[in-house]
Every structure is written in structure tokens, then in C-alpha cells.
Amino acid sequence: MTPRPQDDTQNDAIDVTADIPANPPQRALRLHRELDEVWRDLPGWRGFFTSVNHSTIGKRFMATAFVFFAIGGVLAMMIRAQLATRDGAFLDTELYNQIFTMHGSIMMFLFAIPMLEGLALWLLPKILGTRDMAYPRLSALGYFCYLFGGIVIVLSLLFGVAPNGGWFMYVPLTDKTYSPGINADVWLLGVTFVEISAMAAAIEITVTILRCRAAHMPLTRMPLMGWYLLGTAVMMLVGFPPLILGSILLEVQRAFDWPFFDVARGGSPLLWQHLFWLFGHPEVYIIFLPAAGALSTIIPILSRTTILGYGALVAAVIGLVFLSFGLWVHHMFTVGIPHMALSFFSAASALVAVPTAVQVFAWIGTMWEGRVQFRLPMLYIMGFFATFVMGGLTGVMLAMVPFNWQAHDTHFVVAHLHYVLIGGFVFPMLAAIAYWMPLICGRWRVRGLGEAAFWMIFIGFHGTFFIMHLTGLLGMRRRIAVYPENAEWEWLNLVSSGFGMVQAAGFALFAFDVVMQWMFGRRSWRNPWQAPTLEWAMPLPAPSYNFASLPGPRQPDAGALLALARGEGLLAGAPRGWRETLAVEPGSGKPQHVAVLATNTALPVATAAAIGSFFGLMLAGLYWLAPLGIIATMVVVWRWGALMGTERDHPPVQVAPDMALPLHWQVRTTLGQTGTMVLLVADATLYGSLLFGVGFLTVVAPGWPPPDSGVGTGWMLLLALAALALMAAGAIAARLAESRRAQAGGRVWTRIGLVLAGLALVMLVGLGWGLDDPTRHARDALRGAILGFAVVHGVIVLMLALRSHVDARRGRIGLERRGAVPAWQLFQVFWLGTTAASLAVVVAQEVLA
């Protein structure tokens, strides 16, 4: 075996006892040519629209996020210029409101989240020892949704119609009465469009970590970054649906006057706050976890040691994932919730500091036990410590209910959130960029610039925000454009503004440094930090396919660079002309099958454009044309299925000398299968949030009980029960379609399932006629929403049944091959389950009323 860069015998990520013999060595250059031919992007502008490779998409995400960071930063400078003096005459109030709303929204939705998605997409396959993300086309789709949505949001500022309700968009301020313009719609529709990319990334990251690791890399020993990103992805899966649901409901209220949040008709503005912060608080940890993952990766390497307390850190990540969903109410301490409940959320909010403390001390301990090398990433890590510790401490202060009552909505909170976001996310990201740049561009940095940028950012940051705590305690509210009567705040603000400019200049210098490194840096030697992790087991810059052969027990770390390049690892080269990678068992990492991934295609950009047409029509208020966008989307999405089946059986693929594995068309537990289940977890959360809305309004909102409903009539119940029966029968048909797939008559079950789904859908639509006018009361609006949920899922089931049917007719289903049937089954059962639950809720409402 090749010598290791480090003698970390105890912490191997790969189980070296599960031996897989090595493939015979080949000429590395020939392998490289063969693979690059298959994996590289198309040249020129065609490449922009067709690339799906994770390295390309990941870099693009990060570069785009950096552009939005610059835009958000310019807005921040405008805010600071306006606040520098009492009567700032630079912006009028309307413009100021748009600018701080856009600053916050851009930084959160168009910079932080996409930045971490980009890092994850780019890094994850490399660090896990695989060739791409599980769904390359989904990466590209997410990117274009992000790009298009982001462009619309930013353009709205140029046209003077940007959102102006603050980044958390509280109703009623953002409803049609108080925000008649298009501003709020831009936020609701634009952010939801962009969040498609977050959901896509979350699903991909989860499945990639569970199923696409190096052979025999057990979950329990994978690099910590894997755990951190798994935590992030799970939080995104569960955290974003409440926001997406809230945005849909608010947009429906604005567009069609369904009164979910209108107190006069049984709604409540507090429902929005709960849905928003159910997302908004986890969001903070979604942003922090990948940054912490980068720290856990970089700190031990630059300390020439191994991480202290791997198990404790994993436990801390899991703890954070759970705890962070239990504290959203700390953003609502002043809305008038009973003190008992506040005490609970206060305690939970303080408790969340414990896993954070565990991590901070584990990092310090790691440095203590090792020998710290003071390289540039380390400098940014020091910036992280100095900043984040203070942000965490002010966070604990804000968790104390009485103090929160004073500090809430003041510049104290503004200071706190920037300490956490810049300390906990931006500094680690800068460290990560400095650390991984050689792998991105193959070059070494230009001396001195990075250090200068660090000091400007660091001094500028603390100069801006440290005294802002005091400004807040002296009573300065956030979101005010002028303060003519408060001369005592003026010098504080002036200082903040001055240092703000220093900070901005520091960021500009950082960007300049990155460009310089990219263009003029000298070539970096391999594995410049002498790290053991697998992302360094490849030439610099990283090739399109990452690994010429995939790492296994004999190639467990970066020391196997040459062996992997010579094809001694698993699944060497691209002899079939396909983009192939290994799919493994989730727990142990045992290789299961060979997944064939998508190559360059314009399908993702076309899909994003189709989805975008729907959002665009909604934004334009052309509600009756908007269904065209949905139809366009369905037409394009149909074509995605093409890759998921094949017309004939393929022989197993020789992965290693005595290991042959089937291709993914011939197994049941495909990556697609795992992904469908992960998607349904998010979907179930969306549905759960909707039920939360029903429960919340029933219990808390004024204006209940609602007027008598006409829904209680018997024929509607019968119709609903009949629909449920058809769905259940459909589930059975889907089952039989799979179990009888090899028989001649098996094909009939897909047709029966298709008809059953269609009938059930018609009945659901029929139920719509019987509903009460949804604009009358929030209860009726919620019933409309519940029915809408069932109808949407009916359409999805119908599409999947149709896909299965076409697969069967085209011979894409056989003894080994299942086509779309497994996915259809999952959705069919989900449809049945949620519709049954919905019916139970409505019946309960009617019986109890």
C-alpha cells in the first residue's frame, strides 16, 4: 500500500478489512482521456446550458452566490450611508424599506443558502470518493431555478417595485390591503421559485451521502463533512416546506382572497409568523452546519492531527438538527404568548448552545492537541472564533425572555445576527475557499493579498457591528431610515458606517485575491495541505470525473492518488461510454450496483424555464394563463423519465477482479427509489404544516366557530369515500403491476391503475364543486387548500401511472426491470394516506362543530 500522508491509523474513513482486490494498473493518461471524453462539459455557450457535472454546477452556484453577495453588500453600504447621520437624505423611506428588505432577503436566500449548496455540490462527491451527485440533472435544474428567480428578484429593485415588508414579510403588512403593489408577490413567488433549488439540493445531498460513498465507507466513519451536510440536508427537507407552504398560502390570499391570515374572517397573522419561523430558525443552523463542517475538516489538518471527539461532534450535529426545530418561538417572544410556554422555548434556546459549545471546545481541543500551522485558512478560522463566540453569547442573552423584550427589533439584534451570520458562516466560508481553491483552480495563491483582506474584513466587521449592540440598547429600532430626535445615536452610527466601508473594501480585496489566484497563481503541487481526505486523491485542478477509478478498502485516503489514477480502484474508466458510479448500501457502504448518471442535456434549463413561466404568469397577475405554465412543466418533466429505464437487460459490470454488479435499471433499490422516499419526507412535512395551520387557526384565531358549512351533506362524504376506495384499489394495482411484471398479462395492471387514478382525480375535482366559498372564512379556505393538495398529488400519481404504462408498452419493464412502477407505488400510497387524513380532519370538524 502507498504511504499515508498522515499516520492516523485509528480514524480511517474506509473499512480496510473488507478487502476488494485491486484492478490491474493501466496507463493513467489513457484512462484520463477516456473518462474526460465522457464526463466533460460541452464547449462554449452550449456548455452553459447543458452541463450537469457537479463540479461545474457547484462552482457556478458559488460564483453566482458571490455576485449576489456583492449586490447585497452594495445595498448594505447604502443602508450604512443612509444611517450615518440623523437625517440621512440619501434614500427616501420607501426606497430604504425596499433596500433593507432586499439586503436581508438577498443575503439569506440568494447568497447564504446557494453558497452552501454550491460548496456541497462541488465538494461532497469528492470527499466521499464518488464521481458525481446522485442526480446531476437535478443539480442543473436547481441552478437555473436559482438563477432565474434571483434575476427577477434583483430586477424588481431596478424597477422600483422590490419587496418592502422586511425579510420576514409579516402579514397583514404584506397582504393586498397594505401592500397593493407587486412588491410582495415578487418576494413570495421569487423566493419560492428559488427554493426549488434548495429542495433539489437537499434531496440530492441526502441521497448522495446515503448511497454514493466510497466502497465500504461506513456511515459511522465517513468524513465529518458528510455528517454535517447530512444534518444540513435533513434540516432543509423539513425546514423549507413550512416556508413554501406559508408563501403559497399568502400568495393565494393576495391573488384570490382566501383569508388564511385575515383576522376578520377566521385567519390569523400569527400563523404566518409560526410558519415563517418554523423555517427561519432552522435556517440559521442550515447556514451554520456546512460552515462548521468545513471547520471540522480544516482545523485538524492545519493542526497536523485528527479531530478530537468524532462521535461527540456527530452527536452535536444530530442534537442541533433536533433542537433547532424546537425554538422558533424565540423570534416571537413579544407576540403575547403565555410565560409558561415562553419559558420552555427560552430553555430550549439556551440548550441549543450546548451542542454548539461542544463543537467549539472540540475544535479548540484539537488545536491544543496538535501543532497549529498558521496558514491563511487558519487566519479566517481565528476570525470565526473571535466573532462567532460573541454572536453565540448574545444569542444566549436574547434567549432570556425579559432581555429579549427590550432588545427585540433593535439594532442589538441586527448586531447579533451579523455576528452569527458573518462569524458563523462568512468567515468559515472564506477559510473554506482559501483552503479548497487549489483544488478548484489548481493554483496557489498570491502572497499577502489574502492576509490584507482578512484584516480589513475583521477590523471592518467588528468596527461596524460591535458598537451596534450599544446603539440598540440605547433604543435604536431596526428598519428605520431616519432618527432626527436622537442625536445620541449619531456618533455610533457614523462609526459603524465608516468601518462598514472598510469591511466592504476587504471583501472586494478578497474577491480580487481569488481572481488573481485563478489567473496568475503558480501551479500547486498535489495535496498541498497533506490532507488524508479523498478529495485530495486526485490531480489538481480536479478532473471532470474526479476519480479515474473509485476508492475502496485498498485506496482508503489521499495517499492512493496514483493507484486511483492508474485504475487500480473500482470501476476504472468509462469503457461503456457512460457516466458510471457506484451505489452502496446506506449503512455499511457495501457496493450494491452501478448507477449510470445523466450526461450533458438541456432538459434542466428547459424545465426551469417552464416552471419559471408559471411563476412569471402568476407574477404578472395572469392567473388564468398560469396553468399553461404547469402544463409546459409537465410536458418537459415527462422527458426526464427516459433515462430511468432501458429496453433490454444488460450484463453485470465488472467493478473489480471478482466483483460484478448489476446496472441500476436492473435493481429495485435504485438511487431514484431512495430519492423518491426522501422527497416524500419533505412532502409529508408540507402536508403536516398544512394540518398545523388547520389546528392552529381552530384553536387560536379569533372569528371561530365559522359560519355553518354546506359540506356536511351525505353525497360529498360518499364521493370522498369512493375516491379513497379508488386510490386504495390503485395502490393494489401498482403492487400487482410490479409483482406480475414478468408475465404476459402483467401489463394490464398499469392500465387499470391509470384508469383508477384518473377516476379518483375526477371525483376529487367533483368535490371541489361542493366546497363552501373559500373566500368566506379561513376554515373554508383551508379546506380548499387541503383539496388542492390532494388534486396536485392526484396529477402526479396520474403522470407516474402513465409513465409506468408507457414503460410497460415499450418493453421497459421485465423480470429484472421495473420502470417507473416503484415510484408510482410510493406516490400512490402517499396520496391515499394524506387524502384519508384530510377526510378525517374535515369529518372531525363537522362532527365537533
Place this chain on the structure above:
Amino acid sequence: MSPLPKSCLYKPAALLAVPLLAACDGPLSTLTPAGPAAVQIARLWWAMLIGSGLITLLVMAMLWRALRHQSHDHPGPAAERRWIIGWGLGFSLTVLTVLLGFGLWIGERMIVRNDATPLVEARAGRWAWEFVQPGPGGAPVTTQGILYVPAGQPFDVAITSFDVIHSFWVPRLGGKMDAIPGHRNVHRLMAAEPGIYEGLCAEFCGLGHSFMNFRVIAYDPAGPLPAFTDAPEGRP
């Protein structure tokens, strides 16, 4: 060169402290409290500030040592015990428990209980405040932009909104409480001494948010009643 006399070092420090203390002053400062709730919270703040300052120094000192400490080992179980169990869990849990107890105790003392405390109404609407308070003979009087309360006695404010969400905040008297359409929140405050206390809307409510101020006038209950006049144009 001879070393500087000590007073040269102390004097600037002392001179610096004066403006810093004066810097805590202001009509909206939570750090010059004028009622029991605000006093308690300010006390909590100073305690937390000192605690946090010490913790920050401690962590920075640890970091400094960690940077200079050279070791060639891999962290073993002893190190894990020290850093994870000792500092990560032990230290943080102790600090948080103490703090949480303190915070809950203070919060509990500020809760509105059903006793005979007099009630005033605060009604928020874009972008001004309307108040209803007991006037001469206890009859309710409605005023615009100024709330009149007796000094030295606690009072409950019932906070409501006509339109969007606002928030009632008199920083020198105590914490804030939101005005939410369809909801009615009650908040207990007290001004220890007669005087004028500035108040404002703390929740962003649109174009006029920066100017949505009001004033609390605490009068001497032993003296003559004030005139219960409105603020000019509804706003002080």
C-alpha cells in the same frame, strides 16, 4: 527612556470612562431605566455582559494557548473527556442553568396577574397611537399620542391594533409587546418617578414606522391631575 508614570495610563482610561457612561444616557435608553421592569432587565444585562465578557476572554485565552501549544499526539480519551465532557458539556450547562434560572425568575416577576392594577388601553394604527386611561373621577379619557399614568403605581396596558402589527415600547420603563390585529395583549409597566418617557412603535409597520412615536407622562398621583391633552398632530 524612562517608563511613563502610571497616572499617564490611568488618566486616559478614566477620561474614556466618563463619555462611555454618559453614552448610556438617552430618552430611549434601556440602560437608564426608570421603572422596576426596566431596572431588572438592565441589571440582567449588566450581569450577562460581565459573564459574557469573561467567557469571551477565557475562550480567547484558550485559543491563544492552543496556538502556541505544540504536541505531536493524536487526541486520546483523556483529551476528549477534558474538552467535550468538561468544557463542552459541564461548563456550558452550568453557565446556562444559572442564567436560565435568573432569567425565568425575573420574567416571572413581570407577569401580569389578575389583581386590581388599573388598566389603560393602547391602540395602534398606521401611524399613531391612541390611548384610553382613567381620567378625572376615574372616567375613561381618550387621548392621541400621549398616555397619562400615575407615577409610582403599576399599570396594565391592553395593546391592540387597528390594521397591521405594531409594537408598544417605552424603553425606560420596560420591554415591548406587540399590537396584533385580532389579539389583545396585556403588559404591565410602572414609572417610578413622575416624568416624561418616550415611547415608540418597535415592529416595522410601513412607511411611517420611523415616526410612530408616543409619550408617556407619569404624573404625581398626590398632585393635581394633568389636562389629558392630545399630542399635536397625534404625535409628540
